[in-house]
Amino acid sequence: MHRHSIEKWQQDHDFVITNKRGETRTRYVLLLTTVTMIAELIAGTLFGSMALLADGWHMATHVAAFLITLYAYRYANKHANNPAFAFGTGKVSVLGSFTSAIALGVVALMMALESVERLFSPQPIQFNAAIAVAILGLTVNLVSALLLKDHHHHSHDQQQHHLDHNLKAAYLHVLADALTSILAIAALVAAKYAGLLWLDPIMGIVGAVIISVWAISLIKETSPVLLDGSIDKAYLEAIQGRIEQDADNRIADFHIWHISAHHYAAVITIVSDMPKSTAYYKNLLADFDRLSHLTIEVHRCQDKDCLHS
Structure with missing residues (x-):
């Protein structure tokens, strides 16, 4: 145990x-x-x-x-x-x-x-x-x-x-x-x-x-x-840019929704040729203070073309 x-x-x-x-x-x-x-x-x-x-x-x-x-x-x-x-x-x-x-x-x-x-x-x-x-x-x-x-x-x-x-x-x-x-x-x-x-x-x-x-x-x-509405488009794009501009990361799945009037939860699936720990990616997003609950899933890319298409 x-x-x-x-x-x-x-x-x-x-x-x-x-x-x-x-x-x-x-x-x-x-x-x-x-x-x-x-x-x-x-x-x-x-x-x-x-x-x-x-x-x-x-x-x-x-x-x-x-x-x-x-x-x-x-x-x-x-x-x-x-x-x-x-x-x-x-x-x-x-x-x-x-x-x-x-x-x-x-x-x-x-x-x-x-x-x-x-x-x-x-x-x-x-x-x-x-x-x-x-x-x-x-x-x-x-x-x-x-x-x-x-x-x-x-x-x-x-x-x-x-x-x-x-x-x-x-x-x-x-x-x-x-x-x-x-x-x-x-x-x-x-x-x-x-x-x-x-x-x-x-x-x-x-x-x-x-x-x-x-x-x-x-x-x-x-x-x-x-109705679990998402965050504004500019904020969402800023998060995506922060991750994808770091090394060769690509976001495969991305959801942000309200969990209260001022707090948001996010689930992000990242594909990378050289993946790092989830703690690393969470640290990348540390200054996005509207994300109160963050779940990150990381996968190693098996197809070289998937990252550079």
């Missing part, structure tokens, strides 16, 4: 974002947003404002998003070393962001349908009360944005800064909600002083469009990570 240490050949599989400060601040924002959401939904129903209801429903999506954000932090850290996950739980926060995007899309559709109905069947609005609640919502959104503004985190060695997609999703949620609150206030003021009652449901539609744009953007950002 092999009794020697094999630690130097083992690679880390913990690619989880640890952001305790962001997690704590997300809890504060969740509490603020939940209270404001309830107030706006009740006020929008009682005062007959579709723009206010749209803002309230928009806040409801943020409450769901913040819950997903907190759950993703907890689940990822709890299972960071679980061998059931081949490359750890680095994608959990990305999955949470993707889920938020789907929820946003559904709510945007509901808001748009309700706004169109109100456009053709307007209802009376109690402007003063509705405007007051909308201003309260905007204030909460701005405070929440300040709490979540710093959505970067340090890597384990504290030498690199990475974007925390989980916290960024929460931050952009409150920014989008702040914009929706501004639209609601503008619609209510215009309707009160200029008689533009149709502007209230129009702003509801605008809010739905804003949410839809955010949802699509978030899906585009997270989908490549969840």
